[in-house]
Amino acid sequence: MFSGASSFVEKTDAVLWFIVGLSAIVFVGIVVTMIYFVVHYSRKKNPHPTNIDGHLGLELTWTLIPLVLFMGMFYMGWSGYRDIRSVPDDAMVVRVTARMWQWSFEYPNGVQTDTLHAVIYTPMRLNLTSMDVNHSLYIPAFRIKKDVIPGRKNVMWFKAIERGAYDIACAEFCGLQHAYMYTKVIVDDTMSFNRWYAAVSEKQGKKYESLLTPKPVPADSESYQ
Amino acid sequence: MAEPSVVDYLHAPSKHRGPLSWILSTDHKRIGILYLVTMSFFFSVAVFLGFLLRLELLTPGKTIVDPQIYNELFTLHGMIMIFLFIIPGLPAVFGNFMLPILIGAKDVSFPRLNLLSWWLFLSGGILAVVSLFLPGGPVDTGWTFYIPYSVRTNTTVIPAMTAAFILGFSSILTGINFITTIHRMRAPGMSWFRMPLFVWSLYATGWIQILATPILGITLLLVIIERLFGVGIFDPSLGGDPVLYQHLFWIYSHPAVYIMILPGMGVVSEIIPVFARRTIFGYKFIAFSSIAIAFFGSLVWAHHMFTVGMSDTGQFIFSLLTFLVSIPSAIKIFNWVATMYKGSIALEVPLLYVLAFIVQFSIGGFTGMMLGALSINIHVQDTAFVVGHFHYVMFGGAGFAAIAAIHYWFPKMFGKMYNKRQAIIGWALLTFGFQVLYFPMFVMGYKGMPRRYYDYLPQFQIYHQISTVGSWIVVLGLLIVLHNLITALRKGERAEMNPWGGVTLEWTVPSPPPVENFVTVPTVTTGAYDYSRYEKKA
Ligand SMILES: [Cu+2]
Numbered sequence: 001m002f003s004g005a006s007s008f009v010e011k012t013d014a015v016l017w018f019i020v021g022l023s024a025i026v027f028v029g030i031v032v033t034m035i036y037f038v039v040h041y042s043r044k045k046n047p048h049p050t051n052i053d054g055h056l057g058l059e060l061t062w063t064l065i066p067l068v069l070f071m072g073m074f075y076m077g078w079s080g081y082r083d084i085r086s087v088p089d090d091a092m093v094v095r096v097t098a099r100m101w102q103w104s105f106e107y108p109n110g111v112q113t114d115t116l117h118a119v120i121y122t123p124m125r126l127n128l129t130s131m132d133v134n135h136s137l138y139i140p141a142f143r144i145k146k147d148v149i150p151g152r153k154n155v156m157w158f159k160a161i162e163r164g165a166y167d168i169a170c171a172e173f174c175g176l177q178h179a180y181m182y183t184k185v186i187v188d189d190t191m192s193f194n195r196w197y198a199a200v201s202e203k204q205g206k207k208y209e210s211l212l213t214p215k216p217v218p219a220d221s222e223s224y225q
Numbered sequence: 226m227a228e229p230s231v232v233d234y235l236h237a238p239s240k241h242r243g244p245l246s247w248i249l250s251t252d253h254k255r256i257g258i259l260y261l262v263t264m265s266f267f268f269s270v271a272v273f274l275g276f277l278l279r280l281e282l283l284t285p286g287k288t289i290v291d292p293q294i295y296n297e298l299f300t301l302h303g304m305i306m307i308f309l310f311i312i313p314g315l316p317a318v319f320g321n322f323m324l325p326i327l328i329g330a331k332d333v334s335f336p337r338l339n340l341l342s343w344w345l346f347l348s349g350g351i352l353a354v355v356s357l358f359l360p361g362g363p364v365d366t367g368w369t370f371y372i373p374y375s376v377r378t379n380t381t382v383i384p385a386m387t388a389a390f391i392l393g394f395s396s397i398l399t400g401i402n403f404i405t406t407i408h409r410m411r412a413p414g415m416s417w418f419r420m421p422l423f424v425w426s427l428y429a430t431g432w433i434q435i436l437a438t439p440i441l442g443i444t445l446l447l448v449i450i451e452r453l454f455g456v457g458i459f460d461p462s463l464g465g466d467p468v469l470y471q472h473l474f475w476i477y478s479h480p481a482v483y484i485m486i487l488p489g490m491g492v493v494s495e496i497i498p499v500f501a502r503r504t505i506f507g508y509k510f511i512a513f514s515s516i517a518i519a520f521f522g523s524l525v526w527a528h529h530m531f532t533v534g535m536s537d538t539g540q541f542i543f544s545l546l547t548f549l550v551s552i553p554s555a556i557k558i559f560n561w562v563a564t565m566y567k568g569s570i571a572l573e574v575p576l577l578y579v580l581a582f583i584v585q586f587s588i589g590g591f592t593g594m595m596l597g598a599l600s601i602n603i604h605v606q607d608t609a610f611v612v613g614h615f616h617y618v619m620f621g622g623a624g625f626a627a628i629a630a631i632h633y634w635f636p637k638m639f640g641k642m643y644n645k646r647q648a649i650i651g652w653a654l655l656t657f658g659f660q661v662l663y664f665p666m667f668v669m670g671y672k673g674m675p676r677r678y679y680d681y682l683p684q685f686q687i688y689h690q691i692s693t694v695g696s697w698i699v700v701l702g703l704l705i706v707l708h709n710l711i712t713a714l715r716k717g718e719r720a721e722m723n724p725w726g727g728v729t730l731e732w733t734v735p736s737p738p739p740v741e742n743f744v745t746v747p748t749v750t751t752g753a754y755d756y757s758r759y760e761k762k763a
Binding site: 008011012013015019020023026027030031033034037041042043047048049050051052053054055058059062065066067069070074075076077078079082083084085103122132133134137138140141143144145146147149150153154155159167169170171172173174175176177178179180182187206 | 292366378448501507545548567583584587597600606677678758
């Protein structure tokens, strides 16, 4: 279920495994060295210590090498984050409203649903607002999350690349039912999505128009950041 | 001038009797013990709350309590652990007891202010406890008091915040006292670079306490004003900005993380040379890295807020600085390990805790890198991953350092020695249980388990159950440690003046130390860790 449901998964996981890998090497190095010293220089084997005040070369080494590695990690994280922030202009726009303790999604023609329907390979932009306290829209399978804060217009986007139903959770503590603020995002192909969209539009008495062709972003979307 | 008393501080004559001779004492050692006792109480309460939290999470749905109680439990667990145990923790107990002795002074600069700090601490603690029983019920906002939830909930937010406000003052006064003491009270010959590294860490901590804590005080005051008078500062429905609250909160609370960990690092720097019988490796690098952590640590607060919708410039800078601030910590770890090179190492209990500290603090650090990387942060922010990370740093780091410190200085403080076998059993259970308790949190967090959840999806159950079993092992370990130390207090063997063969000044005075600490003020002629006496004679 976690193997690449959105376009962000691969890169984010790659950064994670890069840092995990490097950390594991350094960690094993530290622990092995430590254990070796404790055993090899035990008071039994080595009753007389040798005092060494320090070593500038070593200090520089273990300052500069981490510095370089850390800058690498920073850059990888930043570069992944840039993708998460670069909302495509042709994304399908859905307004999300959070309240204690449910999500509501509103499509361009005014259709409102409590589960999110998305189209595979089609970028979807979520304009987020909260009616009461802070929430946070979290789709673990997509590796994305954004706080939903009253009085603020936050935005997030994703491009699903695998069909399926994925959990949407609330990640910011919001009171009694915080743990139950779950819903789903359902990723389908264009045909199934349009069929669903037509049906739900009719049911709610809204005019159906296909969301397939790129639409201009609604005027007020500019104020979302 | 009268002869300095050589009666130990535990039995010293006092103008007050019984408990009054303690709670009105201005002796830094007695105040240290006062903190130790009160803090152990709060720590035990918070551990118990944590134990209940984990028990609730053993099965999905209700296991022992309802969601409202669960929310109150994790709020109180966090509040008590942070404000009543780990922020005051090491400085208040071991700083108070050891700082003057370590620099060859008779007391801190302002002994009466020191006593006031403890009274403020106690008042804040009592208010926090009283607030549980006030109408509205225990606060349920999480220890972060995020707005708008904290202006909407009917629970007792104002008393809880007032408690934190008062505790803040206690912390500021302790900081002022320690900094002044370090500047003014050092014994002849005790130059800055001859000071033990624990003192350096207290010095760095003191500055954070003074500079950062007022911001928390002001923030909490603003929330109280907002709640009482409806002034719009943070609440969006009154025209305020909830993100501003988060900024102000973390401008204090991130540096506070370093208030918690720096003294722990100081303890580690004390313990390793003693048990390796050699001088510390890279003294100045360790000392300055404390200062660097205190400084850079003040500039990274917004890395707690990467998902709130900050500007990309802000995200860039805060992520970059987060990576930079971890360098001084890395430097410390490498220097500690290097200090064991060519030592003559005795694997005593305090050193065992220090080794566990290094392992756990490293894991905490590495997972901190993962959190500092923006794209990963977006995914794991507010999940169990973060909970695992800060417990590795705060409990596996600062907490283990505190337990190391009590095992290291116990014979000095009480003149008694504990049972070492039992201490090792306690250590083994605690260290093993710790990994079982917290490591699964990284896995389930990355798999998408949000934090502060009363209930969870079935795929997370296995991790929660492993974690809960870990909590039982940890509690068992803590009980053994506690039992061992209390037994030692009552009928432990008499400890010698210098049971570990240390060379810092506390090991030159009797155990327990006399009221005035030193019969004659010592003159310092060497660095803090001069172990040349143990070297092979040529
Ligand atoms: Cu929510």
